[in-house]
Amino acid sequence: MASKVTPISGFQEWLPTERIAEQYFLDTIREVFELHGFASVNTRSVESVERLSSQGEDADKEIYAVRRLAAPADEQAEPTLGLHFDMTVPFARYVLENAGKLTFPFRRYQIQQAWRGERPQRGRYREFIQADIDIVDAGELPAHYEAELLLVIADVFARLPVGDYTIHVNNRKICEGFYLGLGIDDVIGTLRIVDKLDKIGPQKVAELLVANGLTDEQAKQCLALAEINSPDGSFVERVRALGVEHPTLDEGLAHLESVIATAAEHAPGVAIADLRIARGLDYYTGTVYETMLERDPGYGSICSGGRYDSLATDGKRTYPGVGISIGVSRLLGLLIGEEGLTASRETPVAVLVAVNDEDSRAESTRIATALRSRGIATLVAPKAAKFGKQIQFADRRGIPFVWFPGAGEDGSDQVKDIRSGQQSAADRSSWTPPQADLRPSLVSPTTD
Amino acid sequence: MASKVTPISGFQEWLPTERIAEQYFLDTIREVFELHGFASVNTRSVESVERLSSQGEDADKEIYAVRRLAAPADEQAEPTLGLHFDMTVPFARYVLENAGKLTFPFRRYQIQQAWRGERPQRGRYREFIQADIDIVDAGELPAHYEAELLLVIADVFARLPVGDYTIHVNNRKICEGFYLGLGIDDVIGTLRIVDKLDKIGPQKVAELLVANGLTDEQAKQCLALAEINSPDGSFVERVRALGVEHPTLDEGLAHLESVIATAAEHAPGVAIADLRIARGLDYYTGTVYETMLERDPGYGSICSGGRYDSLATDGKRTYPGVGISIGVSRLLGLLIGEEGLTASRETPVAVLVAVNDEDSRAESTRIATALRSRGIATLVAPKAAKFGKQIQFADRRGIPFVWFPGAGEDGSDQVKDIRSGQQSAADRSSWTPPQADLRPSLVSPTTD
Structure with missing residues (x-):
């Protein structure tokens, strides 16, 4: 295999130390999800293209189709498969396929790869x-x-060095009811235009709204609504002050007020009501979430989702749901890729067992086995080189301890902390490294 | 999304309880790999089709090509991407791509999905x-x-209910040297025919060998070699008794003898020398492994690999390696899919906190937060239904404990083991479930 090796744009791979930092994130996310009672589901990577592309006009362009390279001609008629572009569409299909075997309300977490063919x-x-x-x-x-769901995410981010963040929450019923109360018929169209506020600004949005059939006054009111946000229930009063009335608006306001109040009690400072949040996807019907990092809101949402009432339906039964998704790769693209978050070493190994000579490799292996049986990641040196070289081997990898079989004057084993140089007698059946050295830890660029 | 839901043949998905059993296997495998000093690497799912298809004629047919559904016409000329069909080829590419940033000898584990378009x-x-x-x-x-590597695999399988198994080990140099010593030129061709022994039997193999240019005597000797196996070093004598001599044969015998001796010392009863093991892939150059379950050897190898000396080369430098791969899906297809291995419950949840009435949901949430902060997976009941209904909710999911806020006569919390019915006062800041109930455990069909 001597052909040229080239990275493929958009397909990120980490070096071992970075991967350990990624694993720390993935393990923590999984742990918190499980503590909150979510069960794991993994779905297959492929869905029928038909199912994937039913999710809106934009989805279509980004789908990766999958086909056997040597598919015979008669297979061309088969339904084409595509790689899933999120977890929500496959999960809705999984729920329909297994509805008779699941216990509802069903809480699941799903940590997997997805693929989108965008630039x-x-x-x-x-x-x-x-x-x-x-x-x-x-x-x-x-x-x-x-x-x-907000509280679960707050619990996850409390355990990870993500920095300050805010979950922006809205309820689609507020916009819908407000628009209807203003006498606007095209609710979805209006929502889509207002969703561009961050990108194109209020002036352009107003123009587009008027071009879409709204009066100047209606457009002004839509923008006034989108400008409202508050960390508490005060947004309700500000919406009321705009003087628009509709039962759906009342429903949405009461709902969002309750979500914000619960978040303020159990996870203070995490969530704000922000009436400009719309989310592009059509299937959301109630609460919607987006999460911005305070230090770089323009980086985009790192955790988004919402309530969907009719995504999963088999025609007879409907399974309403609410979900939220941490964009792990996006988050780590910033933290690891740009900001230099890393791990304390490139290997899980805490102890290197030295080899005195090749004839005694079996003895070094027995020591390693004894340490591993007590949960200590241990490596036996690859060569019976000079001890200086074996210590260098550990040092290069960030392995904190080197074990010397029978090195004591009385023939006992010795262990050396190669950072301090301190060496002492050690019993393979009881010695343990300090808790902080047992596994690699995260190293933030600011605290390094 | 009301379209028909159909499984896709060859793409397995588990129900939540089965998935917990799968996670137990994946977690244990990862834990042991890390204890033995392997660092995690995940590679992207795609490689260039050129790289994938350079691995032999069979690989080609099985590759899944990946292309954007809406790729513009000018993109058709781009190199086509394919999903990887194993971890070895992507890892060899990763080593070449990052050689300057890795520390050698480099030990990595890789637990990922792969795709093959075979029947x-x-x-x-x-x-x-x-x-x-x-x-x-x-x-x-x-x-x-x-x-x-044999010892690592033995350590993994010692911690999992896989039943009796044997790792069959050979060294390609034994076959190569033996064939050369017999005066056979077409070593690879002969190896490929002998590899069919299990499928077509000795008679047919002998016929194919003769058709491929061997004398009857040469064919008989090849079969005699393939019939030799032993759990210790005695295979060497039996090969010698066949009277064939070649330096490569000597090298292979010494090598295999040493591997078997090391395995017998550190993991007795796990490995046997088996001179019929060849492995289909061309890139193996020394030791090769296959692992059979004693109760169903015909199911195929659940753990295979070998030494490859020139898979990763950039023309200037070569990175020889040795690897072994557990076929997790194949193994669990038998254990979970056919034999009924499962988990003790369908959720990580150990405790359900009851809700007295909707106004006190916040209090139930505070109790859940206190339990979770000490690592206990906890769920708050979805509705303030009658306690009988809330207990039923826990029972249906296999959740062992239900927590009743302020249910004691003195207003203290109480916790009930719903299996025994035993209920007692409990402090949210100190109570813990028995270790065996903290997480779901594996349940074997035979011990159930």
């Missing part, structure tokens, strides 16, 4: 990892889940 | 998980690693 750019990859939680129920879904 | 059948999937370890060095690779 690679900062924070956007063609292959990426997402970590999703969703709660679906059969028939009715209690509203308190929409606040609960 | 789905028992134990063979189109999407499957493999768990690989490899050790590569720059220039020279010490031989003791070939024995070490």
Whole structure:
């Protein structure tokens, strides 16, 4: 295999130390998801293209189709497969396929890769990892889940060095009711235009709204609504002050007020009501979330989702759900890729067992086995080189301890902390490294 | 999304309880790999088709090509991407791409999905998980690693309910040297025919060998060699008794004898020398492994690999390696899919906190937070239903404990083991479930 080796744009790979930092994130996310009672589901990587492309006009362009290189001609008629571009569409299919075997309300987490054939750019990859939680129920879904998901995410980010962040929450019913109360018929069209506010600014949005059939006054009111945000329930009063009335608006306001109040009690400072948040995807019907890092809001949302009432339906039964997804690859593209977050060493190994000579390799292996049986990651030196070379081998990899079989004057084993140079007698059946050295830890660029 | 939901042949998905059993396997494999000093690497899912298809004529047919559904016409000329069909080829590419940033000898594990477009059948999937370890060095690779990998696998399987198994080990140099000593020129051709022994039997193999230019006597000798196996070094004498001599044969015998001796010392009963093992892939150059389950050897190898001396080369430098791969999906297709191995419950949750009435949901949430902060997976009941219904909710999911806020006569919390019915006062800041109930455990069909 001597052909040229080239990276493929949009397909990120980490070096071993970076991968250990990534694993720390993935392990923590999984741990918190499980503590909050979510069960793991992994779905196959492929869905029928038909199912994938039913999700909106934009999705279509980004789908990666998958076909056997040597598919015979008669297979061309088969339904084409595509790689999934998120976890929500496959999960909705999984729920329908297994509805009779699942217990509802069903809480699942799903940490997997997804693929989108969009143009690679900062924070956007063609292959990426997402970590999703969703709660679906059969028939009715209690509203308190929409606040609960915020608390799970707050618990995850409390354990990871992500820096300051804010979860922006809205409820689509507020926009819908407000627009209807203003006498606007094209709710979805209006929502899509207002969604461009961050990109094109209020002036352009107003122009587009008027071009779409709104009066100047209606457009002004839509923009006034989108400008409202608050970390508490005060947004309700500000919406009321705009003087628009509609039962759907009342419903949305009460709902968002309750979500924000629950978040403020259990995870203060994490969430704000932000009435400009819309989310592009058509299937959201209630609460929607987007999460921005305070130090770089323009980087894009690192955790998004919302409530969907009719994504999973088999025609007879409907399974409403609410979900939120951490964009792990996007988040780590910034933290590891740009900011230099890393791990304390490139290997899980805490102890290198030296080899005195090749004839005594078996003895070094027995020591390693004894340490491993107590959960200490241990490596036996590859060659019976001079001890200086063996210590160098450990040092290059960041392995903190080297074990010398029978090195004591009385023939006992000795262990050396190669950072301090301190060496002392050690018993293979009881010695343990300090807790902080047992596994690699995260190293932030600012605290390094 | 009301379109028809159909499984896709060869793409396995588990229900939540089965997935917990799979996670137990994946976690254990990872833990042991790390204890033995392997660092995690994940490679992107795609490689250039050119690289993938350079691995032999069979590989070609099985590759899944990947292309953007809406790729513009001018993109058709780009090199086509394909999903990787194993971890070895992507890892060899990763080593070449990052050689300057890796520390050699480099030990990595890689637990990922792979895809092969072959006909789905028992134990063979189109999407499957493999768990690989490899050790590569720059220039020279010490031989003791070939024995070490066996010990890692033995350590993995000692912690999992896989049943009795045997790792069959051979060294390609034995076959090569033996064939050359017999005066056979076409070593690879002969090896490929002998590799069919299990499928077509000795009679047919002899016929094919003769058709390929061997004398009857040469064919008889090749079969005699393939029939030799032993759990110790006695195979050497039996090969010698066949009267064939060649320096490469001597080298291979000495090498295999040493691997078997090391395995017998550190993991007795696990490995046997079996001179019929050849492995289909061309890139193996020394030791080769295959692992059979005693209760169903015909199911195929669940753990295979070998030494490759020139898979990773950039023309200037060569990185010889040795690797072994657990076929996780194949193994679990038997254990979970056919034999009924499962988990003790369908959720990580150990405790359900009851809700007295919707107004006190916040109090139940605070209790859950206190339990989670001490590592106990906890769920708050979805509705303030009658306690009987809330207990039923836990029972249906296999959740062992239900927590009743303020249920004691003195207003203290109470916790009930719903299996025994025993209920007692409990402090949210100190109570813990028995270790065996903290997480779901594996349940074997035979011990159930």
